[in-house]
Amino acid sequence: MTDLALFGFGPAGWGAAMVRATAMTLAVTVTSMLIGAAGGAAVATAKLSGSRALRAAGDAYTTVLRGVPELLVIYLVYFGGSAVVTAVAAALGFEGFLGMPSFLAGSLACGLTSAAYQAEVYRGAALAVPRGQMEAARALGMGAGLRFRRILAPQILAVALPGLGNVWQLGLKESALISVTGLVELLRQSQIGAGSTHQPFSFYIAAGVLYLALTTGSTLLFGRAEWRLTRSTRRP
Amino acid sequence: MIDLAFMGDTAQALLKGLPLTLELFGVSALAGLVLAVLIAWMRSGGRVLRGLAGAYVFVFRGTPLLVQLFLVYYGLSQFPEVRHSFAWPFLRDPFWCAVLTLSLNTGAYTSEIIRGALAAVPAGQVEAARACGMPAALLFRRIIAPVALRQALPSYATELILMTKATSLASIVTLKETMFVAARINSETYRAIEVFLCAGAIYLALNVVLARAIALLEWWLSPHLRRPPDALPGLDTPLDRAVGLEGPRLSGAPRP
Numbered sequence: 001m002t003d004l005a006l007f008g009f010g011p012a013g014w015g016a017a018m019v020r021a022t023a024m025t026l027a028v029t030v031t032s033m034l035i036g037a038a039g040g041a042a043v044a045t046a047k048l049s050g051s052r053a054l055r056a057a058g059d060a061y062t063t064v065l066r067g068v069p070e071l072l073v074i075y076l077v078y079f080g081g082s083a084v085v086t087a088v089a090a091a092l093g094f095e096g097f098l099g100m101p102s103f104l105a106g107s108l109a110c111g112l113t114s115a116a117y118q119a120e121v122y123r124g125a126a127l128a129v130p131r132g133q134m135e136a137a138r139a140l141g142m143g144a145g146l147r148f149r150r151i152l153a154p155q156i157l158a159v160a161l162p163g164l165g166n167v168w169q170l171g172l173k174e175s176a177l178i179s180v181t182g183l184v185e186l187l188r189q190s191q192i193g194a195g196s197t198h199q200p201f202s203f204y205i206a207a208g209v210l211y212l213a214l215t216t217g218s219t220l221l222f223g224r225a226e227w228r229l230t231r232s233t234r235r236p
Numbered sequence: 237m238i239d240l241a242f243m244g245d246t247a248q249a250l251l252k253g254l255p256l257t258l259e260l261f262g263v264s265a266l267a268g269l270v271l272a273v274l275i276a277w278m279r280s281g282g283r284v285l286r287g288l289a290g291a292y293v294f295v296f297r298g299t300p301l302l303v304q305l306f307l308v309y310y311g312l313s314q315f316p317e318v319r320h321s322f323a324w325p326f327l328r329d330p331f332w333c334a335v336l337t338l339s340l341n342t343g344a345y346t347s348e349i350i351r352g353a354l355a356a357v358p359a360g361q362v363e364a365a366r367a368c369g370m371p372a373a374l375l376f377r378r379i380i381a382p383v384a385l386r387q388a389l390p391s392y393a394t395e396l397i398l399m400t401k402a403t404s405l406a407s408i409v410t411l412k413e414t415m416f417v418a419a420r421i422n423s424e425t426y427r428a429i430e431v432f433l434c435a436g437a438i439y440l441a442l443n444v445v446l447a448r449a450i451a452l453l454e455w456w457l458s459p460h461l462r463r464p465p466d467a468l469p470g471l472d473t474p475l476d477r478a479v480g481l482e483g484p485r486l487s488g489a490p491r492p
Contacts, residue, residue, distance in 0.1 A: 067443040176300035
C-alpha cells in the first residue's frame with residue numbers, strides 16, 4: 001500500500017526530489033506564461049488593429065493554436081526546433097544531432113499556446129475600456145505611451161485578471177505534457193519514481209496532490225489579487 | 237523545402253489513425269455527458285451527495301489529464317486486488333483506460349457547464365410556470381431545458397474542442413490514434429515540421445467542423461434571436477415589389 005516514508009526527506013526518500021520537481025513545474029509555467037503574455041499582447045494588438053491583414057493574421061493565430069492539441073505543439077517545437085538547431089550547427093561546421101534544451105522547448109511551446117488564450121483575454125479586456133476615456137486622454141494631450149500606462153493598462157489588467165487566472169490554471173495543467181521532452185518536472189519525476197520503486201499509484205497520487213495544491217493555491221492568490229485590483233470599482 | 241509527395245504519404249498514414257481518434261472522442265464525450273448530468277443532479281441534492289460531487293469536480297478539474305491517465309493506466313496495476321478483479325481485462329487495455337479517464341475528466345468540466353446553465357434560468361420563469369400549475373416534468377421540458385440548453389451550448393462547444401485535443405494524450409499510453417502515428421513517422425524520418433504540420437491540419441479541420449456544427453445547432457435552436465427576414469428566404473426581391481403592390485411596404489422596416 002501507499003507508504004508515506006517513501007516521500008520522506010531522508011537520503012532514501014523521494015520528498016526532496018518531488019519538491020524540486022514541483023519548483024520546476026512552477027518555473028516552466030511562469031516562463032511560458034511570460035512568453036504568452038508578450039505574444040498574447042502582440043496578437044491582441046494585431047486583432048484590434050485597423051489593418052485587415054494584421055487582423056486576419058491574429059485571427060488565424062488564435063484559431064490554429066487553440067484548435068490543435070498542445071501535445072502536438074510541444075512535439076513540433078521540440079523536434080522541429082532540434083532539426084533547425086542541427087541544421088544551423090551543420091552549416092556552422094558541427095557534426096551530428098543537437099537537441100533543443102527541453103526547458104526552452106517546453107516553455108516556448110506552452111508559451112505559444114498560452115499566447116493564443118491570453119490574446120483573447122486581453123482583446124476582451126481592451127474592448128471593455130470605454131472609448132470616451134481614450135478620447136479624453138487624447139484631448140488632454142497625453143502621448144500614446146502615457147495613455148497606455150495610465151488609462152489602458154490598469155483597466156485591462158483588472159478586467160483581464162479572472163481570464164488570466166484561467167489561462168494560468170490551464171498552463172499549470174498543460175505543463176505536465178512537457179514531461180514528454182524529458183524535462184524533470186513534477187510528472188516526469190513521478191514517472192522516474194514509479195519506475196524505480198514499482199509503486200506507480202503512490203507516485204501519481206502524490207503528483208496529483210501536488211498539482212492540486214498548486215492549482216488551489218493559485219486560485220486563492222488570483223482571488224486576492226482580483227480583490228485588490230478592483231478596489232476602485234467595487235461596491236462598498 | 238516542403239516535400240509535397242512526403243506530405244501526401246504522411247497525411248494518408250495519419251488518416252488511418254483518425255477513426256480511433258474519433259472513437260475515443262465519441263465514446264468518451266457520450267459517457268462524459270451522462271456522467272455530467274448525474275453529477276449536476278447530485279450537486280442539487282442532499283449534503284452528502286453535494287459534497288461527493290463537489291470533491292470529484294474539484295479533484296478532476298485541479299489535476300492534469302495526463303496524471304489522471306497515468307494513475308488509471310499504470311497506477312491501478314500496483315494493487316494485486318485490481319489485477320485479480322473482474323475489471324482487469326478492461327483496466328489492462330489502454331483503450332478503456334483512455335476512455336475511462338477522458339470521460340471522468342470531461343464529466344467534471346461538463347457538470348460545471350450544466351450547473352451554470354441551470355443557474356442561469358431566470359427564477360421568475362420557473363415561479364410563473366409553477367404558479368400556472370405545471371408539473372415538474374413539464375416544467376423541466378418546457379421552461380428549464382430550453383433555456384439551459386441554449387445557455388450551455390457555447391461552453392459545451394469549447395469543452396468538446398478541448399476533448400478532441402485531449403484524445404491525443406492516448407498516444408502516450410500506446411494507442412495508435414492520429415498523434416501516435418505522427419510521433420512514429422517523426423521518429424522514423426526526423427521530419428518533425430512536415431509531419432506535425434500535417435497532423436495539426438487534421439486536428440484543426442476536425443475542430444473547425446465541430447465548431448461549425450455546434451454553431452449551426454445554436455442557430456437552429458434560437459430562432460427568437462435571429463433578425464426577422466426581410467423577404468422570403470431565397471428571394472432577393474422584396475415581397476411587395478414581387479407582387480407589384482403599391483402603398484405601404486411589407487418589408488424593410490424593422491418590426492417592433
